[in-house]
Amino acid sequence: MYAEATADLARRVLDALHGVGGTAPLADFVDGCADPKAALAAVRVLGADTLAPQALTGAAAHPRDVAAIAQAAAVFPAPVFTQPPPAGLIENWTAAWRDWATTRLVAHHGGAVSEAAEPQAGPALTDARSWQRWSGMMAQLAPLSLPGVDGPVRDVARRNPVPLARGTTRAMLRRDHPTAARLVRWLAALVQERVPLPLDPLPIVDHIALHTGGGPRIALDLAVARRMLVAGAGAD
Template sequence: MSNAALRADYAQAVEQLAGRVLGVLRDTQAPLPAVSDADRPADTAALAAVRVLGPDLFAPSLFCREPLPQPDREALGSALQAFPPHPDDSAEARWRDRTTAALLAHGTNGGTAVPYPADGPGAFGGAGGADAGEEAEDAGLSWQERSRRMARLAPLALPEVDGPFQQRACRHVRALSRGAARSLMRRDYPTAARLVRWLALARSRGAAPALDLPTVLDHLRLWGGGGARTALDLTIAGRLLAGTEGAPR
């Protein structure tokens, strides 16, 4: 299979898995298995999708404050074995894996913020918190650079998960609001949805974004296209807002 065909296979698997998670969030108040099929073992593309979505697989459980179903926990473990973290992974991929690992280790029973793994070397990319070098680099980002980075990290924008990027989202709501507005003007709706997700998280934690988020969400639901992953970002953003503004889920 060519690289292009393989990438297409993986992209389709990510969309299918995002659609299953989305269905859980939209159609039920109780978590249901979002990954596993009892009658069909996960293939390589399906396991790759599990690793790519990572923290998003916990979204139904986090909102419902229930444990992730055991078959899904096993699928996540299999995905991390099949696609282990690599030294050449991007910083965003390392943080995504670190968040997945923290959620697996902590459980999702609700009540306390999910911590990142402790400092020190490990399978998920080193220190649990941002080091001084990373903090210094982050402080120098323009609003455009910050928006691009945070859009790539959108799977980390979840309730009860706390770390440096969740804190930065609250500190830099103006930059992220500018990034979301720019994405809307460019009709880059997937990026706008990811940034609105961060802004909804920041709003749920007391920050004040410079956008009317319910109106932006309505616009994106109308014009954002039919992709399951973008719809998942918008649904999570709506759920985050629901507790603070009465926004629709």
């Protein structure tokens, strides 16, 4: 049920990114879902990506959507890390980063919500020498590639375009399209910021779109990447 709700919400966010649907898609989704708890869980799973339309267009977040995000956080509290995580807690630590990004975007786009504490970075984030492991972690942090989420994670991405490109290429060779779609978002974000890359992200976006069965979450990742690539090209 939770997976279905997350897929449905991803479709709603993608529609909003394309200018389709109502002005408060998150609230409408929660209000109309047969299982409100599953709907709130979906809001938590997508995290900052629920505000991708606002991040990419500069629009304000609807107050009802902000209330839905706050309600989801109250029902499903995020973990808090005051120290860098031990190896077994990386997934909880990346969830804490995504929660921090969500509250940053809410505040950036006119909403009033308690800002989540910024997790400690530590070597798990800053050391990209083991690029296979590191790029897998950055895939989990893909929502932080959205405009308006500046901070330590984006700083590390700016410093490591080659490991990001290697991770994307590895995911493509392994036909791990969900991971590749998340990593190509980081490459698109670096294009938008004029960071030199060792490869062109656009053919990767096109390849994933052509060779996967789709699915709303991959479609959302690719739509976000395309928007950032267009913005980067338009600024030339």
